[in-house]
Amino acid sequence: DQQVKQNSPSLSVQEGRISILNCDYTNSMFDYFLWYKKYPAEGPTFLISISSIKDKNEDGRFTVFLNKSAKHLSLHIVPSQPGDSAVYFCAASDGGANNLFFGTGTRLTVIP
Amino acid sequence: NAGVMQNPRHLVRRRGQEARLRCSPMKGHSHVYWYRQLPEEGLKFMVYLQKENIIDESGMPKERFSAEFPKEGPSILRIQQVVRGDSAAYFCASSPPGTGESYEQYFGPGTRLTVT
Numbered sequence: 001d002q003q004v005k006q007n008s009p010s011l012s013v014q015e016g017r018i019s020i021l022n023c024d025y026t027n028s029m030f031d032y033f034l035w036y037k038k039y040p041a042e043g044p045t046f047l048i049s050i051s052s053i054k055d056k057n058e059d060g061r062f063t064v065f066l067n068k069s070a071k072h073l074s075l076h077i078v079p080s081q082p083g084d085s086a087v088y089f090c091a092a093s094d095g096g097a098n099n100l101f102f103g104t105g106t107r108l109t110v111i112p
Numbered sequence: 113n114a115g116v117m118q119n120p121r122h123l124v125r126r127r128g129q130e131a132r133l134r135c136s137p138m139k140g141h142s143h144v145y146w147y148r149q150l151p152e153e154g155l156k157f158m159v160y161l162q163k164e165n166i167i168d169e170s171g172m173p174k175e176r177f178s179a180e181f182p183k184e185g186p187s188i189l190r191i192q193q194v195v196r197g198d199s200a201a202y203f204c205a206s207s208p209p210g211t212g213e214s215y216e217q218y219f220g221p222g223t224r225l226t227v228t
Contacts, residue, residue: 004154034216043116043203043219044155089154098207099145099157099168100217 003027004092006103014111019077021106023090026071030092034100035064035075038087047088048075080110114139116206116220117186124226131191131198133223137206144187145205145217146179155203161187194227201225 005024013019023033031052036044050057050064050073057064063076077084090103117136125131137144143162147155157171161181172179176194181187191198201224205217 006154036219041221043118043205043221046216046218049216091155098143098160099171100147100155101157102147102154104152104154 002104003030004090004101004103006088006090006106008106009104010107010109012109012111013080015082016079019075019080019084019108019110021075021077021088021090021108023073023075023103024071025073025092025101027092027094027101028071029094030101032093033064033066033073034091034093035062036089036091036102037084038089038105044089077108080108082110082112084108085110116141116204116218118202118204118220118223120223121221122224122226124228125194126228127195128193131194131225131227133189133191133202133204133225134186135189135204135206135220136186137204138218140208141206141218142209143207144181145207146187146189147203147205149201149203149222151200158189191225194225196227199225199227 003026034049035047037047038044048059048062050066066073087105087107089105091100145160146158149155159172159179160168176192178190201222203222204220207217
């Protein structure tokens with residue numbers, strides 16, 4: 001039962017343009033959402049997070065948007081850079097548990 | 113400031129052997145989590161431990177898998193009598209003590225287990 005879904009396995013974007021990665025979830029108890037970036041042969045690296053009491057969180061080139069009614073969040077990267085090429089995982093947590101539920105990832109390729 | 117350490121990075125075992133995966137959390141972190149990633153899938157939670165306590169093992173297979181986080185030393189994920197289906201990347205993560213808004217978990221580089 002996949003509670004966090006990333007329906008796009010891959011995305012290609014030109015350098016300098018915006019990258020938009022999407023994530024949907026089914027569990028209404030989730031109250032904290034995170035994005036991780038993963039390079040091959042490395043562990044996931046925390047990128048940005050958002051609490052369910054907010055609808056937007058920004059950190060430099062990265063912005064996460066949360067639409068609770070639609071159970072949808074997205075990660076915007078602007079401008080995209082070749083070094084952003086990686087697999088991006090969306091993850092969610094509910095306050096009562098400590099484990100994270102991960103999506104299956106989206107492979108982003110930024111074309112120079 | 114060392115991050116989460118995992119060893120070995122690669123482990124090859126024959127069917128029926130035992131696999132031991134080790135994880136040292138970040139300094140100051142007392143919470144350890146183990147996740148498994150099968151090919152083309154996301155990470156799946158296995159177990160959450162604090163020092164000398166298993167807090168949540170709801171993601172652990174009922175047989176052959178066990179985990180510990182002793183008072184001294186690294187956390188160990190142990191897989192007995194490995195089968196080919198255990199081949200995966202196993203990631204450890206840690207987080208600092210206490211609760212609050214921050215649920216960030218910091219991941220190690222993973223151990224890639226191959227069962228032949």
